[in-house]
Amino acid sequence: MRTPAPGGKRRREKRTFPTYSRDLERCHFELLLVNAKHVKMIRGRKTDVADAAWLAQLLECGLLRGTFIPPPEIPRPGT
Numbered sequence: 001m002r003t004p005a006p007g008g009k010r011r012r013e014k015r016t017f018p019t020y021s022r023d024l025e026r027c028h029f030e031l032l033l034v035n036a037k038h039v040k041m042i043r044g045r046k047t048d049v050a051d052a053a054w055l056a057q058l059l060e061c062g063l064l065r066g067t068f069i070p071p072p073e074i075p076r077p078g079t
Contacts, residue, residue, distance in 0.1 A: 002056050010060075012053060032059070032066045039064070 005011035017027060024031070039055070058064050070076065 002053075002060055010057075012056075014049065014052070032064065033069060034064050035067050 002010045002012055017024060034055075039058075055064070
């Protein structure tokens with residue numbers, strides 16, 4: 001998590017979340033599905049913790065966009 005800090009800097013806080021859907025539903029954050037191919041084209045770090053901080057910074061700067069996920073009412077190909 002990146003939040004404002006004194007002196008115009010950003011404070012980083014590392015948190016761990018369970019990855020089961022029911023556990024994530026209890027947390028209060030916006031989930032954004034990003035195309036991995038698009039993210040890999042952006043230069044950056046390649047470790048899990050560094051990636052998380054780097055992705056948070058990219059999102060904050062508006063450099064990531066969510067992938068379109070059709071609502072259930074739109075039929076998917078092959079169904």
